[in-house]
Amino acid sequence: FKEQTGQTVTDALRELRLRQAARLLRHSGRSVQEIAAEVGFHCPFHFSRRFRQAFGASPREYRQQTRGERTES
Numbered sequence: 001f002k003e004q005t006g007q008t009v010t011d012a013l014r015e016l017r018l019r020q021a022a023r024l025l026r027h028s029g030r031s032v033q034e035i036a037a038e039v040g041f042h043c044p045f046h047f048s049r050r051f052r053q054a055f056g057a058s059p060r061e062y063r064q065q066t067r068g069e070r071t072e073s
Helices: 010-028 032-038 044-055 061-068
Strands: none
Touching: 010 032, 010 044, 010 061, 032 044, 032 061, 044 061
16 A cells, blocks of 8 residues: 555545544534544544644634635645
8 A cells, every 4th residue: 555655554544534624624513522533533632633733733723714615625
């Protein structure tokens, strides 16, 4: 998998989960904790740390900055 994609399976799955979380933050009213759990992060702190690494903002900051956007990423 890594040879073909440049990522480990774990990294690719984490990226997909974080992208889904970003969509939910933009387009749903669910809490950050609910979204973290829905995409498979059992610890909200760990989710927030990984999210900030991926998107450069905390989940709450990201939601405030992107609320209502209709583009998919």
